[in-house]
Amino acid sequence: xxxxxxxxxxxxxxxxxxxxxxxxxxxxxxxxxxxxxxxxxxxxxxxxxxxxxxxxxxxxxxxxxxxxxxxxxxxxxxxxxxxxxxxxxxxxxxxxxxxxxxxxxxxxxxxxxxxxxxxxxxxxxxxxxxxxxxxxxxxxxxxxxxxxxxxxxxxxxxxxxxxxxxxxxxxxxxxxxxxxxxxxxxxxxxxxxxxxxxxxxxxxxxxxxxxxxxxxxxxxxxxxxxxxxxxxxxxxxxxxxxxxxxxxxxxxxxxxxxxxxxxxxxxxxxxxxxxxxxxxxxxxxxxxxxxxxxxxxxxxxxxxxxxxxxxxxxxxxxxxxxxxxxxxxxxxxxxxxxxxxxxxxxxxxxxxxxxxxxxxxxxxxxxxxxxxxxxxxxxxxxxxxxxxxxxxxxxxxxxxxxxxxxxxxxxxxxxxxxxxxxxxxxxxxxxxxxxxxxxxxxxxxxxxxxxxxxxxxxxxxxxxxxxxxxxxxxxxxxxxxxxxxxxxxxxxxxxxxxxxxxxxxxxxx
Numbered sequence: 001x002x003x004x005x006x007x008x009x010x011x012x013x014x015x016x017x018x019x020x021x022x023x024x025x026x027x028x029x030x031x032x033x034x035x036x037x038x039x040x041x042x043x044x045x046x047x048x049x050x051x052x053x054x055x056x057x058x059x060x061x062x063x064x065x066x067x068x069x070x071x072x073x074x075x076x077x078x079x080x081x082x083x084x085x086x087x088x089x090x091x092x093x094x095x096x097x098x099x100x101x102x103x104x105x106x107x108x109x110x111x112x113x114x115x116x117x118x119x120x121x122x123x124x125x126x127x128x129x130x131x132x133x134x135x136x137x138x139x140x141x142x143x144x145x146x147x148x149x150x151x152x153x154x155x156x157x158x159x160x161x162x163x164x165x166x167x168x169x170x171x172x173x174x175x176x177x178x179x180x181x182x183x184x185x186x187x188x189x190x191x192x193x194x195x196x197x198x199x200x201x202x203x204x205x206x207x208x209x210x211x212x213x214x215x216x217x218x219x220x221x222x223x224x225x226x227x228x229x230x231x232x233x234x235x236x237x238x239x240x241x242x243x244x245x246x247x248x249x250x251x252x253x254x255x256x257x258x259x260x261x262x263x264x265x266x267x268x269x270x271x272x273x274x275x276x277x278x279x280x281x282x283x284x285x286x287x288x289x290x291x292x293x294x295x296x297x298x299x300x301x302x303x304x305x306x307x308x309x310x311x312x313x314x315x316x317x318x319x320x321x322x323x324x325x326x327x328x329x330x331x332x333x334x335x336x337x338x339x340x341x342x343x344x345x346x347x348x349x350x351x352x353x354x355x356x357x358x359x360x361x362x363x364x365x366x367x368x369x370x371x372x373x374x375x376x377x378x379x380x381x382x383x384x385x386x387x388x389x390x391x392x393x394x395x396x397x398x399x400x401x402x403x404x405x406x407x408x409x410x411x412x413x414x415x416x417x418x419x420x421x422x423x424x425x426x427x428x429x430x431x432x433x434x435x436x437x438x439x440x441x442x443x444x445x446x447x448x449x450x451x452x453x454x455x456x457x458x459x460x461x462x463x464x465x466x467x468x469x470x471x472x473x474x475x476x477x478x479x480x481x482x483x484x485x486x487x488x489x490x491x492x493x494x495x496x497x498x499x500x501x502x503x504x505x506x507x508x509x
Contacts, residue, residue: 005029009036016040027065043330047085067105073114086110087129101125102147110139117143123151136160282327282345289324292317297364304372305383306365314365319357323349366393373399382406389414402440422461431456441465446484457486 005026015022017040024044032050038058047065052072060080068088075095083103091113098118106129110116121144126136133156140146140160149157296314300306306314326349369384376384382404385396394414402420408428417437425445433453442461450472456462457474463486467479478485 001032001034002030006031006034009034013039013041077115097143101144103128105129106131108135111135111142113142115143119144120147121145122147123149285324286326286328289321289327292324293321296321300365300368303368304376304380305387306368311365315357315360319353322356323353326352363391366391378404385409385411407445446471457484462486 009024009026009029009031012022012024024041024046026049027045028048028050029046030050031046031054033053033055034051035055036059037055038060039056040060041056041064042060042062044061044064046069048068049066050070051074052070054071054074056074056076056079058078059076061076061084062080062082064081064084066089067085069086070090071094072090073093074091076099077095078098079096080100081104082100085105086107087105089107089109091107091109093112093114095115096110096113096119097115098120100120102120102122103124106121106125110129116139119139121139123146131139133153136146136152136156137159146152146160149160152160296317299310300314303310327345329348366388369388372384373381381401385401385404385406386409388394388396389409389411394411396419397415397417398419400420401416401424402422403424405425406429407425409426410430411426411434412430412432414431414434416439417435419436419439421444422440422442423444426449427445428448429450431449431451431454434451434456436454436456436459439459440461441456441459442464444461444465446465447468448470449467451474452472454474457477463483465484466482467473467484468482469479471479471484473479473484
C-alpha cells in the first residue's frame with residue numbers, strides 16, 4: 001500500500017467532509033486493503049488504481065473513474081457506482097451485493113464478481129457496457145436486478161420478469177392502491193346496501209367470475225362520452241394485460257409469470273436525467289474554442305504591424321475561446337442533475353471569459369512589435385515604436401532607432417538607455433521625463449521637442465543634435481547656433497567668448 005497516496009486521499013476526504021469540493025486525482029495509486037467504508041469518492045480519478053481487498057462498503061463512487069482498476073476481492077456492498085467507469089476493471093471475487101450500478105460502464109469481468117445479489121442495473125448501463133442478451137441474462141441469474149425492463153426487447157423483458165430480475169420496490173410502487181374503507185363507511189346507506197350484495201357475490205363466486213364481475217363493474221362506472229380520453233392519448237396496449245389474465249383464468253389456464261410481472265410492474269419508469277449537452281457536443285465546443293485561439297494567435301504573430309481591428313478581435317475572441325474551452329472539463333455528477341450541471345458550465349464559462357478579457361491577451365502583440373523593431377523596414381519600425389508607446393510599453397533600452405521618423409510622437413517617460421537615436425527625427429516629440437543615459441543623439445532632430453525633466457545632456461552626441469528656439473531643453477540648457485549647450489556651460493559666457501573670439505585685435509583699426 002502506498003502510504004503517501006493514502007495520506008493524500010484521507011486529506012481530500014477530510015476536506016470534503018468540511019464542505020469543500022476537493023478533487024481526488026490518484027490514478028494508478030496502490031490502495032490495497034484500504035478501509036474506505038462510506039467514503040465520499042464521488043468523481044474520483046482512480047483509473048488503474050490497485051484496490052484489491054479494499055473495504056468500500058456503502059462508499060459513494062458516483063461518476064468515479066475506475067477504468068483498468070484492480071478490485072479483486074474488494075467489498076463494494078451497497079456502494080453507489082452510478083455512472084462510474086469500470087471498463088477493464090478486474091472484479092474477481094468482488095462483493096457487489098446491493099450496489100447501485102445504474103448508468104455505469106461495466107467490464108466483461110463483472111460475471112466473475114463474488115456476489116451480485118440485489119445489485120441494480122438499468123438499460124443505460126447495459127448499453128454503455130455493450131452487453132448483449134446473454135450477458136444481461138447472466139447478470140440476472142447471478143442475482144442482479146434490472147430497472148426499466150420495459151425498454152428491453154419483448155423476449156428479453158419476459159425472461160427478466162420470469163427470472164424475478166425486477167426490484168421488489170418497483171413492483172410495490174406499481175401495485176394498485178387498496179380501496180379506501182373510510183369512504184365506503186361514509187357513503188349513504190343505500191349505496192352501501194347496493195355494494196354489499198355484489199361483494200358477497202364476489203366472495204362466493206369462483207376466481208373467474210370474480211374477475212369478470214370486477215371488470216363489468218369498472219365498465220359500468222366508465223366516464224361519459226364527453227369525458228373519455230381520445231384513443232391517441234390513451235396508455236399503451238400494456239393495459240390489456242389484465243384482460244388477458246382474466247381470459248386465461250376463465251379458461252382454467254395458469255397465467256405465465258411474465259404476464260403477472262408485467263401487470264405488476266406497470267409502464268416504464270423514468271430514466272435518470274441525462275446531461276443537457278452530450279459529451280461529444282461539449283468536446284466539439286471545446287475544440288472550436290481552441291481553434292479560435294490558435295487562429296487569433298497566428299494572425300497576430302504574422303502581422304508585422306497588427307491593425308487595431310485585429311487587436312480588438314483578439315481581445316474579444318480570446319475571451320470567447322477561453323469560455324468554449326471550459327466545456328472540455330468534466331463535471332462530477334453531471335448526469336444526476338442535468339439543469340444544474342448546465343448552469344454550472346455556463347457560470348464557469350462566463351468566469352473564464354471575464355478573466356481572459358480582463359487580462360487583455362491583445363497585449364501579446366507587444367512581442368510581435370518588438371520583433372518588428374529588429375527586422376522591419378524604417379516605416380514599420382517607426383509605427384512599432386509609436387504603437388508600443390501608445391499601449392504603455394515605453395522601454396526602448398539598447399534598441400537601434402537611428403534614422404526613424406518619430407516626429408510629434410508621445411514618448412514621455414520612456415527609457416532610451418544605450419539606444420541609438422542618431423539621425424532620428426524627434427521634431428515636435430513629447431519626451432518629458434524620459435531617460436537617455438548613454439544613448440546616441442548624434443545629428444538627431446530635436447527642433448520643437450520637449451525635453452524637460454530628462455537627462456539628455458548626458459547622452460552621446462548631445463552637442464551635435466539639432467535644436468531651435470521652440471525646443472524645451474532640460475535644466476538650464478540653451479540652444480546656441482542650432483545646437484544644444486550643456487547646462488554646465490553658461491550660455492552668457494559662451495556668447496561672450498564667441499564675441500571675443502570674433503572681435504578684431506586691439507590697434508587694428
